[in-house]
Amino acid sequence: MTQVWDWNYAFAILPSLLEGLGLTVLATVLGSVVAMILGLLLAVLRQGPPLLSVAVRGFVEFVRSTPLLVQIFFLYFVLPQFGIVLSALTVGVIALGVHYACYASEVYRAGIEAVPRGQWEAATALSLPRSRVWTGVVLPQAIPRVVPALGNYVISMFKEVPLLTAIGLLDVVGRAQQAGDTYFRYVEPYTIAGLLFLLLSYPASLLVRRLERRVGTI
Amino acid sequence: MIVFDGVGKRFGDNVVLSDLDFTVAPGEHVTLIGPSGSGKTTILRLLMCLESVNAGTIRVAGRYLSHMEKGGTLVPADEKHSREVRKRIGMVFQQFNLFPNMTVRGNLIEAPTRVLGLSKDEANARAEELLDLVGLRERIDEHPSRLSGGQQQRVAIARALAMRPDVLLLDEVTSALDPELVAGVLALLRDIGETTDITILCVTHEMGFARDFSHRVMMFDGGQVIEDAPPERLFSEPEHPRTKEFLKAVLSRG
Numbered sequence: 048m049t050q051v052w053d054w055n056y057a058f059a060i061l062p063s064l065l066e067g068l069g070l071t072v073l074a075t076v077l078g079s080v081v082a083m084i085l086g087l088l089l090a091v092l093r094q095g096p097p098l099l100s101v102a103v104r105g106f107v108e109f110v111r112s113t114p115l116l117v118q119i120f121f122l123y124f125v126l127p128q129f130g131i132v133l134s135a136l137t138v139g140v141i142a143l144g145v146h147y148a149c150y151a152s153e154v155y156r157a158g159i160e161a162v163p164r165g166q167w168e169a170a171t172a173l174s175l176p177r178s179r180v181w182t183g184v185v186l187p188q189a190i191p192r193v194v195p196a197l198g199n200y201v202i203s204m205f206k207e208v209p210l211l212t213a214i215g216l217l218d219v220v221g222r223a224q225q226a227g228d229t230y231f232r233y234v235e236p237y238t239i240a241g242l243l244f245l246l247l248s249y250p251a252s253l254l255v256r257r258l259e260r261r262v263g264t265i
Numbered sequence: 266m267i268v269f270d271g272v273g274k275r276f277g278d279n280v281v282l283s284d285l286d287f288t289v290a291p292g293e294h295v296t297l298i299g300p301s302g303s304g305k306t307t308i309l310r311l312l313m314c315l316e317s318v319n320a321g322t323i324r325v326a327g328r329y330l331s332h333m334e335k336g337g338t339l340v341p342a343d344e345k346h347s348r349e350v351r352k353r354i355g356m357v358f359q360q361f362n363l364f365p366n367m368t369v370r371g372n373l374i375e376a377p378t379r380v381l382g383l384s385k386d387e388a389n390a391r392a393e394e395l396l397d398l399v400g401l402r403e404r405i406d407e408h409p410s411r412l413s414g415g416q417q418q419r420v421a422i423a424r425a426l427a428m429r430p431d432v433l434l435l436d437e438v439t440s441a442l443d444p445e446l447v448a449g450v451l452a453l454l455r456d457i458g459e460t461t462d463i464t465i466l467c468v469t470h471e472m473g474f475a476r477d478f479s480h481r482v483m484m485f486d487g488g489q490v491i492e493d494a495p496p497e498r499l500f501s502e503p504e505h506p507r508t509k510e511f512l513k514a515v516l517s518r519g
Contacts, residue, residue, distance in 0.1 A: 169362035169421075172313050172355070173376035173428065174348050183375065187366040 057235040060226045064236065067222030068243050074139045074218065075205040081144025082204070083197060086151025090159060091181060093152065103152075110149040116210055118142045123214040135216040139208065147204050154196045158189035191262055198255040202248055219243055266291040266326055266432065266464045267312070273320030274307055274488075281307050282488040285321070291431075292462040296475040296496070299485030300511060305468040309434045312466070313356050314347040325350055326431060352380060355425030356434040359441050361417040363409040369396070369420050370405045373427050381428065388427075395423040399453055415446030419453055426457070433457075435467040439474075447471070454478065472515055476500050484508045 093103045110118070122138045133141070162185050170180040209220035217225065223236035267289040274282040282304045289295050297305040310316045311323060312330065322339065323331040332339040333346040342350075363372050373392035377383040383391070396402040399419040401412075409417050418438060425433060435454070439447045451474050458465060458478055469475055475482055476496045484492040484505065492505045503509045 163360075163362075165358060165360050165362035166364065168313075168315055169356075169358060169364070171315060172351075172358075173424070174352050174380045175376060176348075176379065177344075179379050183379075184364050184366070188364075 051234060053232065053235060056230065056232055057239060060222075060230075060236055061239065063222045063226065064219055064239050064243065067217055067219035067240075070136070070216065071205070071208045071218040071220075072247075074136060074143065074208045074211065074216070075201065077140040078143035078147065078204055078208075079201045081140060082147035082151050082200065085144060085148035086197075087155050087186075089148060089152035090155035093156060094159065107149040107152055110146055115142060115146050115207060116213065118146060119210060119214060135211060135214045138214060139211040139216055143204050143207065147200050150200055151197055154193045154200070155189065157196075158193035159185060161192060162188045195255050195259040195262065198251070198258060202251050202255065205248060205251075206244060266293070267466070268324040269308075269321065270324070271321035272311070272318050272323060272331075274304070274311065274316065275319055280488055285489060287483065287490055287493070289464060289466060291464055293481065294458055294465045294467065294479045295481045295483060296467045296469060296479040297483050297485060298469070298472075298475060298511070298515075303485040304488045305485050306436055309356065309436050309466065309468060312354055312432070312434055314342075314351055317341065326353060352428065353431045354434065355428050355430035355432070356436065357418070357421050357425050357438045359437040361409070361414070361421045361441070363417055363421055363424070365409055368406050368408055369401070369412075372409065372420060372424050376424075377427050391427055392423070395426055396420075398426075398456075399423045413446060414442045415449050418442065418446075418450050422450075422453060422457070430463060432464045432466065435465065435469070437468050437470065439469070439471060451478075470515065472500065472512070484511065486511075 089103055089107060093100050093107075095103075119138060119142045122133065122142055123135065126133065166184055166188065167180065170184045175183065208216075208218050211218060212221040212224060215221070219240045220237075223240040226236040227233040269285050269287050272282055272285040273280070281302075285304075285308075297308060299305055307316060311318060312325070314330065318331045321331075322329060328350050329339065329342065330347060330350045331342055333342045334340075363369075364375070367375065370389070370392055373395065374383075374385065374388035377388040377391060378385060393402060393405065396405055399422060401416055401419055401423075404412060404416065404420075409420065412420065422438075438454075439450050442450065451471065454474075455478060457463070467475070467479065479496050482494060482496045482499045483490045484499065484503075484507070486507045492499060492503065492508045494504075499508065500512065503512055
């Protein structure tokens, strides 16, 4: 009978897990950058001419209605057949980024629609060019209000990075799996992996809650 | 300065203006009165291109606003054309609509720098001069949310004047103000009316102001001008029965 928790083993695998965590955080950060920028773009385009608006809406609905894992597999296993070969991390950043961009675009949209009509009218009355109405008037009012909601999506993206182990990314869960498969001890690696997630997600969600109180939610 | 020629406007089945003709001379102050829903505010919104006409044409300073000439025929104006003509028109709204993400200064220099191409220094000088006029020079670096309604409206008036408009549209500019703040805003408008030659089109429920500020008062009902006269005559000897009724109701309220 072996002991349930082996501290020596736990410390031995910790550096590898932390390295994996670095990759998890990297994927989250890069994915978030893609999601925030693309999401904003989608939200603004959706307010554009009818045809464009419908196309954007169709794309958003399509991405939101299909599982992230299928999107990941598609990018990783199907695109190479068309000569596009991407690394697991690149696929991860694109898939997470685009998937969450579609959710983020809905958040931005709510923020944009919460800007009073009078603001648009005043900007129009001053003959401001359309691009400046967006960058100078509407978005500076819309974005601060949606930061907490976007923060929540970053946290849930962080927790979805382990899906990328399915295409061989050695993130923190990938490392845990590797350790377990090598030493046939699974308790320590998965417990540590879980704790590492908790250690980052929980303070992040507290931060988001504080932001929410500051700016108010929509 | 402003010519409405056979203008019609409807929202769905609801006809707001029908076959409306009127002109406003340069420098003239015209007040539009009438029951709510009579189309007064729609006229200002058409002039600001916040709405488009269903019939007829609108000309401002000799140029078509609602339409543009293309290959010898009139076609509905595009965004660029209406922006060009609209540069000469300023508007002040009931709800002020200052940009809350900018300071008072930011609100005043935004359009002059972005639209008229003024340098920052020129725009700042203009902003300071206008804030002197409206008596809020010392609040230049504050955000609108720190000002009272009356102060916000005075900044909004300064913002409209910063574009040096030929035409100023005032859309119930005192309706959202606490009663004790109304007088200050009206005094400012009287001052502007006396010291500039801006053509002013004004929708208001302040009959005292309409009487001493305007050269002409137009009474609207059912999307048409039913009476058009100098204020002395319209207020003391209204001709149309609807005008009499309306004035009686409004004046007894105050």
